[in-house]
Amino acid sequence: MYLPTIEKGGSENVMELSGWTAKLEDLEVSLSKEFYKQYAGLPYDENVMVEHSARFQGLCREGLKQIGRDEIPELLFIHAVHGTEEVSQTRLKNQIYKKRNDDVAVTFNGQKVDLNSVRRFNREHIDDPQARKSVFDGLMGEARRLTSTLWRRFQVTREAYEKHALEPLGVYLVEEGISLKKLKEVVDQSARRAKPRFESESEELSPEVIGKEMEYFDDLYVYRHRIFEPFDSLFKDVDYVQEMRRITGRLGFDMDKVDIDSEPREGKYSSPVCFGIQIPRDVRILYQKTSPFGDYTSFAHELGHGLHFISVDEDRDFHERYLIPHGIAEIFSTLFEHLATSEEILTEELSIDEDTLEEILRRGRFMALYFLTFYGANSMLKIRFWEERLTMSEADQLYEELTQKYMGIRYPGTYWQTHHVVSMNDLYAPSYLLAEIRKSELLGSLRGRFGDDWWKKKQAGSFLREEFLSPGASIDLGSFSCLDPEPYLGGILP
Numbered sequence: 426m427y428l429p430t431i432e433k434g435g436s437e438n439v440m441e442l443s444g445w446t447a448k449l450e451d452l453e454v455s456l457s458k459e460f461y462k463q464y465a466g467l468p469y470d471e472n473v474m475v476e477h478s479a480r481f482q483g484l485c486r487e488g489l490k491q492i493g494r495d496e497i498p499e500l501l502f503i504h505a506v507h508g509t510e511e512v513s514q515t516r517l518k519n520q521i522y523k524k525r526n527d528d529v530a531v532t533f534n535g536q537k538v539d540l541n542s543v544r545r546f547n548r549e550h551i552d553d554p555q556a557r558k559s560v561f562d563g564l565m566g567e568a569r570r571l572t573s574t575l576w577r578r579f580q581v582t583r584e585a586y587e588k589h590a591l592e593p594l595g596v597y598l599v600e601e602g603i604s605l606k607k608l609k610e611v612v613d614q615s616a617r618r619a620k621p622r623f624e625s626e627s628e629e630l631s632p633e634v635i636g637k638e639m640e641y642f643d644d645l646y647v648y649r650h651r652i653f654e655p656f657d658s659l660f661k662d663v664d665y666v667q668e669m670r671r672i673t674g675r676l677g678f679d680m681d682k683v684d685i686d687s688e689p690r691e692g693k694y695s696s697p698v699c700f701g702i703q704i705p706r707d708v709r710i711l712y713q714k715t716s717p718f719g720d721y722t723s724f725a726h727e728l729g730h731g732l733h734f735i736s737v738d739e740d741r742d743f744h745e746r747y748l749i750p751h752g753i754a755e756i757f758s759t760l761f762e763h764l765a766t767s768e769e770i771l772t773e774e775l776s777i778d779e780d781t782l783e784e785i786l787r788r789g790r791f792m793a794l795y796f797l798t799f800y801g802a803n804s805m806l807k808i809r810f811w812e813e814r815l816t817m818s819e820a821d822q823l824y825e826e827l828t829q830k831y832m833g834i835r836y837p838g839t840y841w842q843t844h845h846v847v848s849m850n851d852l853y854a855p856s857y858l859l860a861e862i863r864k865s866e867l868l869g870s871l872r873g874r875f876g877d878d879w880w881k882k883k884q885a886g887s888f889l890r891e892e893f894l895s896p897g898a899s900i901d902l903g904s905f906s907c908l909d910p911e912p913y914l915g916g917i918l919p
């Protein structure tokens with residue numbers, strides 16, 4: 426989670442690069458602390474956030490004026506250009522947040538359901554598809570109330586970049602180290618290869634999971650909440666924090682360096698989340714118990730982020746420690762998530778029996794297929810949104826076509842405007858796929874070097890830290906990845 430920064434009296438004489446980044450870091454830390462409190466359900470001050478974003482904006486503008494373009498590392502330059510409109514961004518983000526809670530809402534049997542509560546509603550009404558359909562349809566209509574604010578936010582981003590001869594898609598390609606042609610190819614081919622299997626597995630599994638065939642209102646999150654439920658009883662007594670401490674300890678990681686808050690608290694964010702407040706010294710995870718199997722995997726995911734952040738070399742520059750692109754950061758979260766749910770750990774460490782293991786793996790593969798097709802549509806939408814400079818209604822039209830093409834199910838066009846990742850970020854969606862592909866390539870290289878039981882070996886942990894974790898954003902991706910989707914797809918498709 427990277428939240429922007431600044432400094433008292435943004436107009437003061439800013440300085441050279443190192444002074445600038447020191448001030449940026451101070452603000453980054455203060456702002457993250459405030460957001461942490463918000464997510465932890467602790468008292469926080471919205472004014473402090475607004476004040477910080479104003480300072481951040483001032484500091485970005487001054488730094489870009491006073492420091493030569495060729496002196497500023499690319500990732501930092503991009504971050505600072507985006508930050509030149511931080512106040513508008515923050516204001517618009519808050520408006521979007523409020524609209525998602527208040528305006529985009531329907532009433533069902535006297536109960537208000539909005540975009541923030543719809544997943545809980547779906548969980549409670551999982552066996553009542555008529556109720557879910559009517560709420561879903563209602564919300565898709567109401568989503569138009571968000572359209573102008575989302576559009577404005579995308580425009581603010583575009584205009585800020587254009588002043589510095591950048592554009593959002595180009596920025597993303599630089600951050601992720603990929604060409605447009607390759608990005609589109611990877612997204613398109615992965616989704617297209619997954620589709621037939623997704624359709625046949627869906628036909629087989631859906632009656633077991635949701636009691637009927639899949640329809641447009643049965644989105645990924647409906648399945649995610651239900652599909653692993655049969656295993657909850659097996660995981661309810663697993664102390665997964667202790668398990669992960671033991672497993673990662675063997676690789677030489679010191680989980681005690683990550684602050685873990687498990688206390689249930691009113692207002693605490695319901696999903697586990699990791700904050701790199703001051704990388705690598707102050708890294709915190711928030712979690713609380715909701716459903717046993719889901720908690721186990723999502724804790725392992727956030728722990729992966731945490732172990733990454735504490736392993737970044739503290740002598741690295743600001744941009745190397747803080748501006749780690751999503752397609753890199755998610756490699757290590759998915760690596761640990763994968764490890765926690767791997768055949769080896771489930772059988773050898775958690776004593777799961779053979780039949781249960783098969784069923785967990787089968788359902789896990791189905792969710793991967795769902796991810797590939799659904800995120801194929803989401804990713805392609807955002808790529809083409811920027812590439813072709815689409816309007817919001819053109820984007821809605823395209824989204825209908827893309828869901829039909831990649832998933833075989835036509836979603837209402839406004840669905841993307843309601844999706845937290847797709848609508849609330851400039852791009853982001855393809856990064857999950859890039860990270861999954863790179864994670865599988867990395868796993869192949871770890872197995873090749875240390876054997877299939879690499880996860881039991883201290884040297885494998887040292888190698889992981891020295892080669893891949895400590896450089897932060899300066900990781901040499903080329904040393905293990907050519908973005909070949911085969912190793913990843915091969916694990917999912919027969």
Ligand SMILES: [Zn+2]
Pocket residue numbers: 726730755758
């Ligand atoms: Zn993550």
